[in-house]
Amino acid sequence: MSNLEFHAYILRCADGSYYTGHTxxxxxxxxxxxxGELGGWTSSRRPVELLWCESxxxxxxxxxxxxxxxxWSRAKKEALIAGNWDLVSELAQNRQG
Incomplete structure (x- = not known):
């Protein structure tokens, strides 16, 4: 069995946008x-800051x-970043109906 962990993460870019990835x-x-080594979205929006990461x-x-x-909406991502699970759930329910 491997000890390797995998992560999903959210970065805030210099322009205020969010980037979500996994690694x-x-x-x-x-x-x-x-x-900027990866190119793509974040390379032209540096610096970036890690806001959220989960294993x-x-x-x-x-x-x-x-x-x-x-x-997800920006508001729902911000609720996740803040650890506000009640708001994440509320935003999910609002979107569903």
Whole structure:
């Protein structure tokens, strides 16, 4: 059995936008985003700041969390970042009906 952990994370970019991703090496991935090495969304919006990170037992679980969060509203992402689970739940219910 592996001790490898997988992470979903949210960064705040210099322009105030949020970027959500997943990785198995959070420190290396943050350095890549910070240096612009990865290209893409964050490379032109540096510096970036890690706002939220959660560990998952598998890459599939971390990727599923990333995909789910990417579909959320800004308000719901901010509730997650703040750890306000009541508001996350309320925003989820509001969207459903």
């Amino acid at each position: 198995d090496q959070i420190e290396i991935r943050l350095a890549q985003h910070s240096s 998952f037992p598998s890459r599939d679980d971390a990727f599923a969390a990333e995909r789910r969060i990417k579909g």
